[in-house]
Amino acid sequence: MIVHKSGPVALIGGASVPDHVLERALFHGERIVAADGGAATLAAHGAVPEAVIGDFDSIPDAVRAALPEAALHLVAEQDSTDFEKCISRIEAPLIVGAGFSGARVDHQLAVCNVLVRWCRRRCVLIGEDDAIFLAPPHMTLDLPKGCRVSLFPMGAVEGRSEGLNWPIDGLCFTPDGQIGTSNFATGPVELGVTAPKLLVILPVDHLDAVVRMLMKNPARWP
Known part of the structure; x- marks a missing residue:
């Protein structure tokens, strides 16, 4: 594990994130982690991640240079997305992610794939309109x-x-x-x-209820 926390983590990706969506994610995270180019989004809003994880193909040089070396975690392999590189290396009761949806459908499908394959991780992803998470048992x-x-x-x-x-x-x-x-x-x-295969998609306005449920729900996938 690169990040191991007892409280929820805000994970910010490199896709475009409206200000109010970013604020929602940061509100629910006790700590902040960036997935590669998500560090630039955070820098633009004056927020500093305690860890940046990815293959570093999209983080601007100036943003990377401004961060302490200890916060940079290069994962060079190309068999996984930056989202998977992060979710597989964060141990926390809940990950609240933003910046992982956008114009590219292939990226969104890849994110859904990771939510299912990493079913032991509690994660809710938010965008302009929706909150999406894997249904627990x-x-x-x-x-x-x-x-x-x-x-x-x-x-x-x-x-x-x-x-x-x-x-x-x-x-x-x-x-x-x-x-x-x-x-x-x-x-x-x-x-x-019956299986960790069902995604739940709700209006993002109900994120608070989702966070409360996922944080308190003892039912977990093995």
């Missing part, structure tokens, strides 16, 4: 009636639900078959799933 989330709750499988997974307009009980979700986008809450939502 069981969760209860306090959501208002009518709140959008999209469920997208990254592999075969089944589950049960309470508080969704269209219950998922008895359904087998697969990426090339049944999916669960554009569902919505009828009140607080309870969800249980």
Whole structure:
């Protein structure tokens, strides 16, 4: 591990991050880590990461030179994305990430892939509109009636639900078959799933509720 913390970590990536999205991420992180070019985003807002992790192909020279050498952690291999380089080297109860979504669909798909493969890491990623995280084995989330709750499988997974307009009980979700986008809450939502394969996508305005749930939820994937 490069970063080992007892509190949540804000992880900032190199994609464009609106000011209010960055502020949300930093608010929930007791410590700050940058993924490569995310260090430039932080520098532009006067924030200093305690660690920068990546292959350093996108961090500007001036930003890199301004950081202490001990904060720079070069991971030169090219078999993983900067997001995976970070999430695999951060041990924390929760990672709140921003700067990992944008115009490139391939980047966003790669991020979703990592969320599933590194299922032992609790991580929620936020953007302009959405918050996305891997569903734990069981969760209860306090959501208002009518709140959008999209469920997208990254592999075969089944589950049960309470508080969704269209219950998922008895359904087998697969990426090339049944999916669960554009569902919505009828009140607080309870969800249980059989495998670490289901992504939950909510309006980012409910990030606080997601953070509380992920920090307190004892149900973890092995």
